[in-house]
Amino acid sequence: MTLHPDLAITFSPLHRLQWEEAQQKYIILYPEGMVELNQSSAEILKCCNGERNVQHIIDELETKFATSGLAKDITAFLNVALENSWIQQKVD
Amino acid sequence: MTTLITPPRWLLAELTYACPLQCPYCSNPLDYANYKNELATDDWLRVLTQARQMGAVQLGFSGGEPLLRNDLTELVAHAKVLGYYSNLITSGYGLTEEKITQLKNAGLDHIQVSMQASSQELNDYLAGTSSFEDKKQVARWVKKQGYPMVLCVVLHRENIHQMADILAMAEELGADYLELANTQYYGWAHLNRDLLLPTKAQFIQAEALAQAFKEKVAGKMKVYYVVPDFYEDRPKACMNGWGTTFLTIAPDGVALPCHSARQLPGLECPNVKDFSIEAIWKESKAFNFFRGDEWMQEPCRSCDEKGKDFGGCHCQAYLLTGDMHQADPVCSKSPHHGVIQQAIDAAHNASRTEQPLVFRNSKNARLLSN
Ligand code: SF4
Ligand code: SF4
Numbered sequence: 198m199t200l201h202p203d204l205a206i207t208f209s210p211l212h213r214l215q216w217e218e219a220q221q222k223y224i225i226l227y228p229e230g231m232v233e234l235n236q237s238s239a240e241i242l243k244c245c246n247g248e249r250n251v252q253h254i255i256d257e258l259e260t261k262f263a264t265s266g267l268a269k270d271i272t273a274f275l276n277v278a279l280e281n282s283w284i285q286q287k288v289d
Numbered sequence: 290m291t292t293l294i295t296p297p298r299w300l301l302a303e304l305t306y307a308c309p310l311q312c313p314y315c316s317n318p319l320d321y322a323n324y325k326n327e328l329a330t331d332d333w334l335r336v337l338t339q340a341r342q343m344g345a346v347q348l349g350f351s352g353g354e355p356l357l358r359n360d361l362t363e364l365v366a367h368a369k370v371l372g373y374y375s376n377l378i379t380s381g382y383g384l385t386e387e388k389i390t391q392l393k394n395a396g397l398d399h400i401q402v403s404m405q406a407s408s409q410e411l412n413d414y415l416a417g418t419s420s421f422e423d424k425k426q427v428a429r430w431v432k433k434q435g436y437p438m439v440l441c442v443v444l445h446r447e448n449i450h451q452m453a454d455i456l457a458m459a460e461e462l463g464a465d466y467l468e469l470a471n472t473q474y475y476g477w478a479h480l481n482r483d484l485l486l487p488t489k490a491q492f493i494q495a496e497a498l499a500q501a502f503k504e505k506v507a508g509k510m511k512v513y514y515v516v517p518d519f520y521e522d523r524p525k526a527c528m529n530g531w532g533t534t535f536l537t538i539a540p541d542g543v544a545l546p547c548h549s550a551r552q553l554p555g556l557e558c559p560n561v562k563d564f565s566i567e568a569i570w571k572e573s574k575a576f577n578f579f580r581g582d583e584w585m586q587e588p589c590r591s592c593d594e595k596g597k598d599f600g601g602c603h604c605q606a607y608l609l610t611g612d613m614h615q616a617d618p619v620c621s622k623s624p625h626h627g628v629i630q631q632a633i634d635a636a637h638n639a640s641r642t643e644q645p646l647v648f649r650n651s652k653n654a655r656l657l658s659n
Contacts, residue, residue, distance in 0.1 A: 211437040219344035226374035228439045228466045
């Protein structure tokens with residue numbers, strides 16, 4: 198499974214992304230498990246709304262944090278997320 | 290030195306010990322019939338609120354059969370409001386499509402259905418109830434309603450030869466997660482161990498099939514394979530460390546650091562009717578008993594792996610050596626490691642004709658506690 202550059206990315210409906218007050222962290226919840234996220238990973242996943250592709254997400258975050266050069270890190274993380282089924286890409 | 294206390298993350302709510310099935314590997318205590326005083330709805334609502342405030346987020350409704358509690362939907366709805374990720378751990382027996390919808394609307398996140406085997410005959414024999422087709426139907430409904438479908442099969446000598454068919458069944462039912470759990474020998478499984486423990490050859494064959502399947506379905510189905518620790522030379526890291534992550538509440542309100550801790554002597558496990566979850570988690574004797582490594586004897590005390598497995602399972606040490614402060618005898622460094630081979634040999638020599646399986650039901654529970 199590899200990340201397709203043009204397809205929109207959706208956070209998996211079989212997982213849940215949630216802010217945890219007690220931990221002051223975002224976590225991903227799924228059957229029998231959970232993963233704690235650092236801030237940048239959480240920001241990336243929050244962008245996976247089913248409308249943006251990889252480049253849109255990079256643009257969005259570079260604008261939001263008034264920075265550049267995020268492409269490599271974001272792409273790497275999205276690949277990890279796809280491998281773990283946290284995100285999906287659908288051809289319709 | 291005091292050990293840093295981390296907040297609980299997983300709450301297992303054992304709503305009732307009642308169950309329409311009679312699995313001979315059930316992990317409920319042998320004397321479950323003695324705990325008739327189930328918590329009231331208000332108690333459970335309070336427990337859910339308090340544990341969530343402390344940081345618990347994964348929530349399992351279990352039992353026995355949690356469907357037998359008629360306040361289940363109310364508890365699920367409360368869990369939803371609190372932000373838990375909730376799981377119904379059920380035999381599926383008696384679950385209707387209407388109830389599955391009702392629970393979904395109340396906010397349940399997923400359902401774990403257990404199957405006893407891949408054939409009707411064996412499933413119904415092990416469950417002590419004719420339930421095979423019903424359970425498969427339930428699995429299909431769960432899937433249809435958009436829940437992640439978690440199929441669970443407990444493995445032992447009676448069904449491990451069906452591994453290939455079990456995997457095919459998981460595929461056919463469209464499981465999103467498959468939990469293949471080799472039996473852990475507590476409760477009724479401990480009692481029936483001679484007849485349940487597979488041989489090493491059986492286990493190796495089954496594991497090879499499961500691992501190949503895991504690769505085949507990668508990306509489509511997630512397979513969790515729980516190894517049978519009797520064939521390992523290091524114990525499992527029980528509960529991720531005592532009092533670090535897991536909190537179990539038994540049907541009568543007793544708070545347990547692990548679901549079989551009830552049998553350990555002298556722990557004085559506290560009841561949620563008397564104490565808050567915070568007091569139980571932080572201050573009770575039971576939850577502090579094996580926290581950190583102060584309690585350890587040799588060989589664990591000076592072992593460089595103690596940060597990995599925390600000395601293994603105390604319940605197993607207690608069941609197999611009579612002393613819960615020992616290293617888990619599964620560990621090859623344990624002076625009691627020989628009991629594991631003895632158990633394997635005893636299982637090898639046992640036959641069902643001389644010594645039948647003892648099914649988990651209240652008649653047997655009564656006989657055993659007299
Ligand atoms: S293991 Fe079997 S008997 Fe025990 S609670 Fe589960 S379904 Fe009931
Ligand atoms: S000696 Fe104790 S701590 Fe070391 S590996 Fe064995 S069980 Fe674990």
